[in-house]
Amino acid sequence: MTTAPSSEEMLAQRSDFGLRLSNSMAKYGPLCVGIDPHRKLLADWGYNVDAEGAELFSMRMLQATNGRAAAVKFQTPMFERYGSKGFAALERVLYAARQMGIITIVDCLHGGLSTTISSIADAYFKPGAPMLADAITLLPYYGARSLGGLINEALDNGRGVFVASLTSNPEGRSLQTAIRQSGEYKGETVAYGIASTAQKFNQGIEGMGSVGLIIGATIGQWMIASGIDPSKFTGPILSPGYGWQGAEAKDLKTVFKGTKGNVLVTVSRFIASHGPDITALSQATEAIALDVRQALIEATKEGAAEADNGQPKSSMHGGRLVVVTGPAGVGKGTVETALRKKHPEVWVSVSATTRKPRPGEVNGVNYWFMSEPEFAAKENNGEFLETALVHGMAHYGTPLKPLEEHLAESTPTILEIDLQGARRVKQRAAELGLEVVYVFIAPPSFDELIHRLISRGTETEEQRNRRLATAKVELAAESEFDVTIVNDNVDRAADELWSVIAREYGINA
Incomplete structure (x- = not known):
């Protein structure tokens, strides 16, 4: 007879991803290495532009990242383009990352009706899942609450999610800063409602929660208009856009002023451009990790200064x-x-x-x-x-x-x-x-x-x-x-x- 877990055990399970990610960030810093096998990168590395090339690229990036970054993020479309062979390659590189003890995030940006997306838990979260990952990214524009069932599945299996809130694409501003006309967050921006809904899953968790947000590093110029204060969010924040996409250290300090060690900055092409040599990839990873850590230390310090x-x-x-x-x-x-x-x-x-x-x-x-x-x-x-x-x-x-x-x-x-x-x-x-x-x-x-x-x-x-x-x-x-x-x-x-x-x-x- 199986005994139902106690409330303390369930709380520990639901906070497991946040705890593991927090420990990894404390050990390796706030860098997440994006593993995005773009066609040009595969060609530049001398690999075939196919599923096998994408797998070889990913394995090499994992080797260079191991012990130098808090997590890795795989961009699903870069594998999906090759059909079933691409998904099989993604399964294998996720397995390799697990064997190395690297925290994995799959950037699939899933979203939809709750009855439809419930099946995603079988693919990514449950024991024996074919593409078992530590976290995935979600798109909330069917309504943030439509993600609730899937988020709970993730938490109950010791996994996490990152919900898109303030994305870096310029067109996103008009939608994300639009004022809600009804509902619980009437009068607030769409982005604020998403962030607030996500934060509810982190309430009662000691330390960093397991439900995160995606906030682009390049959105500093319209941060105030969103109504979101990242320093008050207690889950992890995944931030793309640093380096190749235009964001600099000053942008991290602007967007994440006052945050307390929960920002995970994604860098992909800057590191991959140094490949395929493992030593060069490793050195690039270490160099960018130091720059990101310094910028976020200064962001924390600026917030503390203002609070004082x-x-x-x-x-x-x-x-x-x-x-x-x-x-x-x-x-x-x-x-x-x-x-x-x-x-x-x-x-x-x-x-x-x-x-x-x-x-x-x-x-x-x-x-x-x-x-x-x-x-x-x-x-x-x-x-x-x-x-x-x-x-x-x-x-x-x-x-x-x-x-x-x-x-x-x-x-x-x-x-x-x-x-x-x-x-x-x-x-x-x-x-x-x-x-x-x-x-x-x-x-x-x-x-x-x-x-x-x-x-x-x-x-x-x-x-x-x-x-x-x-x-x-x-x-x-x-x-x-x-x-x-x-x-x-x-x-x-x-x-x-x-x-x-x-x-x-x-x-x-």
């Missing part, structure tokens, strides 16, 4: 800009990445450039890309801390305003730059009265630096000899800097750099 009547709540007491330099091949970027993994609250300046973006590069993430006239106008207006013309081909510069804003907010702020750039910063900072601490990353020895440059295997012998000659000059400049950190061990060097930052910002290291 504009007075930031922080244990930091101001600090100087930390300029990091060192010879080519010494591992400045590696040390910086290791630092940000341990301390994602550190903000790293993004340079501006007039060169064209390379494949996979995203404006505001890799560089701020701008035209020569735009760059020149900003330079003439004094909007850069320093500028340089590199190889006579493209201008590069360090935007001044973001540095000043982050320093004013007591955000630990780093500028990684070459020796000549550091010298230009010294001169300009003195003119501006900007306080700076200069950190020199040194190799254990010149022989070790030679070994690192050779082992990279990315340069010709002529280029390597030129870099080594330059490195000798750069090493001789060590005495110009306030602090020297020897990079004989990346983690130890990152810890030393953090100690410098902590001292400057009054943080208990």
